Structure formats: structure tokens, C-alpha cells
Amino acid sequence: MNAVHPPAGTTDDSGAAPRYRLAVVNLMPQAEIYLDYMERVLPPGTEVRWIRVRDHAYRSSDPDILSATHRYYDESAVDECDALLLTGAAVDIDPDLTAATYWDEIVRTLRDADGRVGSIAGVCWGAQVLGKVFYDIDKEHFPAKVFGVLEMTNEAPGHPLMRGLDDRYWLPHSRYARMEPDGFGKAVADGLLVPLDRCEEAGHTTVVSADGAHLMLQGHQDYPTERLAQEYHSAVEKGRATSLPLNYDPDRPVNRWRANNRAFLAAWLELAATRKRGLAPKPPAGSGASQQP
Template sequence: MTIIIPDDYPSKKALEDRRILCIQNANALKQDIRPLRIGILNIMPEAENYEFNLLFPLGRSVLQIQPIWIKLDSHTYASSDSQHLQRHYQRFFDAVEEKHLDGFIISGAPVEQIPFTEVHYWQELQEIMAYARENIVSTLGICWGGMALTKYLGIEKRLYEKKLFGVFETHNIAQNHPITGEMDDIYWCPNSRYAGYEDRDLEHARDAGKIDLLAHSPEAGYLIYESSDHRFLMHLGHFEYNADRLVEEYRRDLEKGVVIDAPLNVDLHHPVNRWRTHNLEFFSEWIRYVYLTTEY
């Protein structure tokens, strides 16, 4: 349960408070264990505040994990700390030129209502996804990151009339799968998005041999699926969120004058995390898959 970060990293104390062992790179080298280099393209607002949501489940792995934070040249990180980005983030192709990435994560982004071709960093992201599919064992896309991978596979998203917002029961439909197979038959998962896919569209893609379907929610549709070559893994939910996140998003939108329903199955005054085990199990099994599959 080790994450490799600088000693003065902003999230270090919060991670240690949650029983994550944080060590510096020099100490990691002394253990004579090759850490898994996990690239993370973080395009969430206030990027530095979102990092803990991924470092915590990654840090629960029994393997050493070295997060490689990635930034886009074509994206303006207006809400993020520029000094933090300059110090801890690098360009994708600089990172892979320095050393191979074992796994790769593409975060969500609040752009699901915009056509992909109008997202100003879409061209750059396409180049990254093309490289990842050919050279990285597994790329995990979260929420819009998963939609971006789905678009790369040629499957179009659909805009919803209103935001899919809340915590929904999800059914494990691939119980022999190396990543999701041992998860509970039914578990809870947060969702927060204005777009997604009709069940029939993903089922048609499955029948055409493009994807394998792994998890389904009666209210939110197919939430987890992968490309048929197993290189892309899409999770349209936000299993990495903490208990308060949906409430914070709801209140933020109300303050902005957005007309929005309260998140379903969430107590606005005392939100409860009903997906923590799902979060930890999913990341643990994904890391295990990356470790067992990598050839480096």
C-alpha cells in the first residue's frame, strides 16, 4: 500500500491519515521493487483538489504505484494552481519518452454537453489515445474520459434531457471478468453527467465485436464496458468520488442559477458513502490486471 510522491506533496498528510504509505522516489529505489508507472491525465476542474480521489484507491494497492500526472498543451487549466501543475505535471509524450507507462487513466471533465470535435483539446487527446491503445496495457476512462474512449471506438454519445445525477444500483453482469468479476453482484455507484449511451447502442456495438459489457444499472444504463481488445476500460460513473461530492456539485449549480434536481438516493444533509468498497476493489483489480499483463 505505497504511493511514491514528494515529501512536500499537498495530499501527503491526507493520504497518510487514510493509512496510505507515502515514500519518496529515493526510498522506493532502496526497496528494489519496480513501481508501476500509472499515467493520469487530470482534466477535472481544480485539478490539484481532485488528485486525492485517485491517489487514495491507487495507494491501497499492495504494489508500489508511481503516479505520473499528465497535462494537455491545448487546455487552459483556469481553475487550477499553475505552480502545482508546473512542478508536478508533464506532457504525455515527454512522460512516455522518459519511461514506459504501465497503465493510463483519463479523468472526467465537465464538457459532456459539447460535441467532441468542438472540445478544444480533442485533437491532442486523440493522439494520446491512439498511442495508448498501441503501447499501454490498459487505459481507464472515468465518466467523460470513458466517453472519449468510446468515441475513439466509433460509438456516439447521446445528450440527456436532464442531468443523470445520483447514486444508483449497478449489476455485475460479467462475473468471470479479471477486473470486475469478483465484485458484488449488486453495488452502488455515483453518476453525474449530461450525456451517455442508450443500452441498444452499446448492445449493438457489443454484437458488432467492438466492446464487452461488464456492468449495468437499471437507472443509468451500462456503466462499465471495455474494448474487445481489452486495451480501453470505460467506467461512466464516478466511483472515485467521496460522500460529499454530489452534494457539493448540487449546491454549486444552485448558486450558479442552474435548474437541477437534487441527486437521487443521496441525503443532502448527511450523505453516506455506499460505494467505497466498489471503488477500492475496482482499482485494486485494475492495478492487478496491469501488473499481470505488462511485459515490461
């Protein structure tokens, strides 16, 4: 997998063209770590275009790695990509989605990418951003953070994204909020959104638009084995009140979600690539909706 941005038309070491091209808007703390996370979970042959945002300081990230591997949205040849993914962010504890310093830039990016790539996904905070930007659904905080590995029920086993998943499967969660139930329920009733799974502790978690253009991943299909342990131990070291993650031992972590998450993300990229082939071209990214502040 290519973590940097190769010129258009380049191939991997085997000489084959990339199977999929994915743009990732990376807002994660220590952004460079996420490169490895995605390489572990994406299908072989996926080329990743890493994107940074201008209005985010990236204080915890390595500036040399960031500058070598990431570009800004309008420099990233997004039109060549099948899909775009917006990561989670450390601002998820704030009840106000729009309080993030980079909110306006993210909204511009998502609206410009919509119809330019085959599908846009958001993870955790990013999922709730998609719900707000495209469906005007607010977020609602839980009484306590949902943290751990939860057993999910596959509610749409016939859907193209879910056919490869078990009837019940495990999914990491590390979130404070969900899409506000009334707004979410209305979007489902209106036929705009399709809930794909649910769990007892957090309700509906993975949601896709009826046309496949938007995918909301409120759990963490992107997390490797050790991530929840790192989050737990970091909180303890900083003296923050935290509970042990559910169904997961941070001292002896075991991965029970890898196969299902790989199958899910592979199915999403295939759906995105199929949709991409049917899209009418848009003006080049940045020509009509500049990402410059």
C-alpha cells in the same frame, strides 16, 4: 503514493519498487483536487504520473501546483506505465465530443498510448471519448442529467475486473450522456466490447474491450464521499437548475461505494500490468507522434 514524477527506477519510502505505475491525463476543474481523489481509491504502492494537456487553459486550477505535479504527455515517460486514465471534463454538457479545444491533442495522446500501456481507461466524458476514438461510437444525451448514487447490477461476475464486486453495488454518477445505443450494441454484438454492469436509470455503465485494452467508466469509480455534495451545492450557489442527487444526502453524505470501487480499480491495474508484460515495444513516446501542436 507519488503525486509527482520521480526518476525512473525510484522506490517509495519503504525501498520497494512501485507495485503499479499509472499515467493520469487530468482535465478536471481544479485539477489539483484530483490528486487527493486518486490517492484515496488506488491500491497502496501505486505511482501516479500526472499529465496536463497543452490545449487546455486550466483556469480554475492552481498554476503552481499544476506546474509542480503535472507534465505534458511527451515528457512523462509513459512507456514505464502499466496503464493510462483519462479523467472526466467540464465539457461533458456539450453534445459534440469534438468541440473541446483539446480534442485533437487527446486523440493523439490516446492513439499513441494504445499499445504502449497495458490498458487505457476513460471516466465519464473520458469514457465516451474512448468509445468514439477506438470504436467510432457517438455519445447520446439523456433527457436529464443522471446525478446521484445508483444501484448497479454486476452482469459479469466471472470477469477478472468484476470477481471482487458484489452482485449489486452502488456507484456515483454525474453525467449527461451515454454511448449511443445502436453503435454500442453493434460493438457488443461484434465481440469488441463487454458490458460489465447496468442500472435501471442509466443502462450499461462500465464497459471493457474484449482484450482488456480499453475500459469505459461512465460512472465515477474515482469519486470520494463529498464530491456529489460539492457539485450540488456549487450548482445551487451559481443559480443553476439542479435536482437533488439520487440516493445521496448532500448535507449528510454517506459513502456506499468505496470498497467495491477500490476492488475494481485494483483489479484493473493488475490486468493492465499483466497485459503490459506481453506488449511489443513501441518507439519512444513523442518520437513518431509528437504531442506538440
